[in-house]
Structures are given as C-alpha cells and as structure tokens.
Amino acid sequence: MQQIVKKITSNSISFVYGFAFLLLFSALVGLFIFGLQYQNKQRKIKLIEQYSQEIKPYIEKHNDDIIKIFTEVIPTMQTYCNGYLDSTPYNCPQLQKTVFKLFPNTDSFSNFSSTSFIKNETSNNINSATLMELSGELREININQEMLNLLEGKTNDPIIGNFYFAYYYPGNSDNIQVAIPIKNSSGETIGVILRNVIE
Amino acid sequence: MKKKLIEQITSSIAVILLFLMTFTGITFFADLFFNWDLFPPNVETFLGFIMISGLIIIISSVMINIMINISIIATNSEKNNK
Numbered sequence: 001m002q003q004i005v006k007k008i009t010s011n012s013i014s015f016v017y018g019f020a021f022l023l024l025f026s027a028l029v030g031l032f033i034f035g036l037q038y039q040n041k042q043r044k045i046k047l048i049e050q051y052s053q054e055i056k057p058y059i060e061k062h063n064d065d066i067i068k069i070f071t072e073v074i075p076t077m078q079t080y081c082n083g084y085l086d087s088t089p090y091n092c093p094q095l096q097k098t099v100f101k102l103f104p105n106t107d108s109f110s111n112f113s114s115t116s117f118i119k120n121e122t123s124n125n126i127n128s129a130t131l132m133e134l135s136g137e138l139r140e141i142n143i144n145q146e147m148l149n150l151l152e153g154k155t156n157d158p159i160i161g162n163f164y165f166a167y168y169y170p171g172n173s174d175n176i177q178v179a180i181p182i183k184n185s186s187g188e189t190i191g192v193i194l195r196n197v198i199e
Numbered sequence: 200m201k202k203k204l205i206e207q208i209t210s211s212i213a214v215i216l217l218f219l220m221t222f223t224g225i226t227f228f229a230d231l232f233f234n235w236d237l238f239p240p241n242v243e244t245f246l247g248f249i250m251i252s253g254l255i256i257i258i259s260s261v262m263i264n265i266m267i268n269i270s271i272i273a274t275n276s277e278k279n280n281k
Contacts, residue, residue: 037235
C-alpha cells in the first residue's frame with residue numbers, strides 16, 4: 001500500500017513539474033515572440049524613415065517633373081510606346097528617355113536605379129495598377145489593400161512591404177519596398193514612388 | 200576516452216541544442232506566419248547557417264549516442280552471458 005501511495009505521489013510530482021515547465025516554456029516563447037514582433041515594428045519604422053527622408057530633398061527639387069511623370073507620361077504611355085506594347089513586360093526605350101529627363105540621376109540618392117513609379121491607372125481591375133521602372137519597363141501589377149489606400153489618398157504616410165505582385169513578372173518578389181506617396185499642388189495623391197530596400 | 204563519458208557529452212549536447220532548436224523552430228514558423236522582416240538579408244543568411252549547423256550537430260550527437268549505447272548494451276550483455 002505504501003509503495004502504491006509513494007508511486008502516485010511521485011507521478012503527481014512529475015506531472016506538476018512537467019506542467020510547470022510547460023507553462024514556463026510557453027511564457028518564455030510568448031515573451032520572445034512579443035520581443036521579435038516589437039523588433040520587426042521598429043525595423044519597419046526605421047526603414048520607412050530612412051528611405052523616405054533620403055528621397056525627400058530630391059522630390060522637393062524635382063516636384064514638377066515628378067508630377068508630370070504621373071499626370072502626363074504614364075497616362076499617355078501609348079504614344080511613347082507605340083510599337084513596343086506587344087511584349088510583356090512592355091519594354092519602351094522612348095519612355096526611358098523621357099523618364100530620365102524628368103527624373104535625372106544628377107543629384108541621385110542611394111540605389112537610384114531601383115526606383116519605380118506606381119499609378120492607379122488600369123481600367124480592368126480595381127486591385128491592379130501600372131508600375132513603371134526607370135528603364136521604361138511597364139507592367140500591370142496586383143496591389144494589396146494597403147497600397148490601394150495609399151494610391152487613393154485614404155492614407156498619407158509612407159508604407160513598407162512587398163508590393164511586387166506582378167501578373168507577368170514574378171521577379172524581385174523577395175525584396176521589400178518603401179512606397180512614398182506623391183501629391184499634386186492641391187494635395188491629392190497622384191501616384192507612388194517605390195524604392196527597393198537594398199541592404 | 201571512455202564510452203560512458205562520450206555518451207554523457209553527446210546526450211547533453213543533444214538535449215541543450217534540441218531545447219534551443221525548439222525555440223528557433225517556433226520563431227521560424229512565427230516569422231512565416233507574421234511575415235516578419237527582422238534583420239537585413241545577410242544577417243538572416245548567417246542565422247540560417249547557424250540553425251542548419253545546430254541541426255547537423257544534433258543529428259550527429261544523436262547518432263553517436265545511439266552507436267555508443269548499442270556498444271554499451273552489447274558489452275553488458277556479453278558480460279552477463281559469461
């Protein structure tokens with residue numbers, strides 16, 4: 001009888017220790033994940049700040065030309081790209097020349113060549129937009145709700161994420177980008193400048 | 200080196216690394232689920248390398264442990280049969 005009682009007590013102690021260990025381990029994991037979530041948030045804030053502040057003087061200096069890119073160049077891409085629109089993604093050397101004039105690399109910022117422009121321009125799908133790279137490449141891309149809100153002017157602060165949800169071109173999908181909204185003189189968002197985060 | 204000592208060392212390494220790997224594994228899945236971007240890509244590559252190295256050390260430790268334990272069992276049963 002004594003042996004049975006001893007065995008039951010020993011099993012109970014093991015169970016209590018096991019349960020206590022599980023609780024402690026769960027608490028540690030929870031704390032660890034909370035800490036990493038905080039680190040992730042801080043890193044995003046830091047990158048947004050760094051990439052948007054870096055391009056700010058350039059945008060201020062070339063504001064009129066950047067507005068032209070969104071209001072005149074992208075909407076009239078057919079006239080620039082006549083004869084080049086058959087391939088996907090659309091490769092358009094004429095467009096590249098125009099963009100280089102309006103967005104010169106004379107007083108550039110870091111990773112200048114990875115800059116691209118997004119305009120909510122496509123007619124067929126509300127979740128898609130036109131992406132134009134400095135090289136003159138045009139693509140229709142899928143955009144998420146966060147980007148849609150930024151393009152429609154519902155949010156005004158720069159955002160960070162992976163915005164290359166391309167239809168035709170799944171390249172660059174691992175990179176994250178900082179999206180900086182561009183406003184016209186009346187304060188309306190006319191498009192977004194996208195900068196690849198390259199570290 | 201005595202078999203028993205090697206067995207103790209390998210089992211300690213395996214237990215400690217398995218505990219740490221449980222943590223790392225949970226963090227890895229949390230990273231996938233929450234889509235975290237915690238470190239620059241080069242740091243992430245280095246951490247991935249450490250994780251894989253840890254995994255290889257665990258597998259090696261367990262293998263050595265199994266081999267030595269089989270050897271100990273064989274030696275003991277030989278002694279008992281005599």
